[in-house]
Amino acid sequence: MDLLQVLHDSWFAVRLRQPGIAYPLLNAAHILSLALVVGPIAILDLRLLGVFRTRAIGQLAPPLIRTASVAAFFAIATGFLLFSVRPAHYVQNPAFLLKISLVALGIAVALALGRARFWRAAILGNEIGAGARLCAILSLAIWVGAVLCGRWIAFVR
Amino acid sequence: MFLLSHLKIIGPAAAALGVATLLATGALAHHGWDWAEEAQTELSGTILEIYIGAPHPELSIETADEGVWTIELGNPRATERSGFVEGVAEPGDSVTVLGHRSLDASERLMKAVRITIDGTNYDLYPDRIEE
Numbered sequence: 001m002d003l004l005q006v007l008h009d010s011w012f013a014v015r016l017r018q019p020g021i022a023y024p025l026l027n028a029a030h031i032l033s034l035a036l037v038v039g040p041i042a043i044l045d046l047r048l049l050g051v052f053r054t055r056a057i058g059q060l061a062p063p064l065i066r067t068a069s070v071a072a073f074f075a076i077a078t079g080f081l082l083f084s085v086r087p088a089h090y091v092q093n094p095a096f097l098l099k100i101s102l103v104a105l106g107i108a109v110a111l112a113l114g115r116a117r118f119w120r121a122a123i124l125g126n127e128i129g130a131g132a133r134l135c136a137i138l139s140l141a142i143w144v145g146a147v148l149c150g151r152w153i154a155f156v157r
Numbered sequence: 158m159f160l161l162s163h164l165k166i167i168g169p170a171a172a173a174l175g176v177a178t179l180l181a182t183g184a185l186a187h188h189g190w191d192w193a194e195e196a197q198t199e200l201s202g203t204i205l206e207i208y209i210g211a212p213h214p215e216l217s218i219e220t221a222d223e224g225v226w227t228i229e230l231g232n233p234r235a236t237e238r239s240g241f242v243e244g245v246a247e248p249g250d251s252v253t254v255l256g257h258r259s260l261d262a263s264e265r266l267m268k269a270v271r272i273t274i275d276g277t278n279y280d281l282y283p284d285r286i287e288e
Contacts, residue, residue: 016211017209017233018233019232019233019234019236019237022211023211023212024211027212085211086210154212154213
């Protein structure tokens with residue numbers, strides 16, 4: 001059985017394809033979610049790179065990380081629903097594939113950093129080394145890239 | 158410190174670069190008409206694929222001598238209003254499209270104002286049809 005076809009034929013996909021407010025609302029929910037993923041991550045990364053340096057990173061980091069984590073759940077859920085509308089179309093879209101790869105990489109990097117000693121030293125102990133700064137740049141690049149690729153999905157064929 | 162003060166601008170710089178790239182690519186499809194030719198032209202072919210629904214209804218058609226074209230229809234509501242709904246056409250049907258071709262000929266992309274299938278007109282943008 002073709003999983004993409006099953007998804008395409010699901011009741012929610014059928015509902016979302018119909019003209020009306022369901023799709024635009026879902027789209028807006030996805031944008032709001034990703035703003036709350038990328039926004040807090042960007043603030044934390046910029047703090048590691050020296051912006052807002054008068055603010056204690058130990059105070060900033062926990063709410064930012066928690067917001068991004070919860071929002072990531074909603075971004076993935078809304079993204080899955082958006083995908084369900086034209087699954088066979090999107091799996092052939094290079095911008096979509098690159099975006100999914102970047103999101104997976106971004107999440108993997110975030111999870112790995114959460115366990116890394118140098119990162120925890122930076123976040124909790126305010127000992128920001130070159131490694132932490134490099135990872136902050138990497139993180140910014142990944143998430144900005146993911147947003148760009150996401151927007152690009154509508155413009156490649 | 159010198160390095161740090163430069164690192165600060167990386168986020169905004171990356172975003173600006175992204176916007177610049179976005180603008181440079183030009184053909185932002187779907188919205189407006191500026192990306193397409195001013196002239197209204199016809200294109201005929203056989204339907205390969207039909208997509209009706211959000212985010213954007215479109216057809217893929219095989220023409221006799223211009224290859225495969227993507228035809229952008231109206232937004233979901235406008236497309237429904239034109240009468241072009243699920244079931245009125247299927248792959249293999251002949252279609253004539255009246256619309257505006259993308260300025261970038263390599264895209265093989267047309268934004269339709271009217272499609273005609275089996276003698277029936279589906280007017281996607283009634284106000285724009287030049288007859």
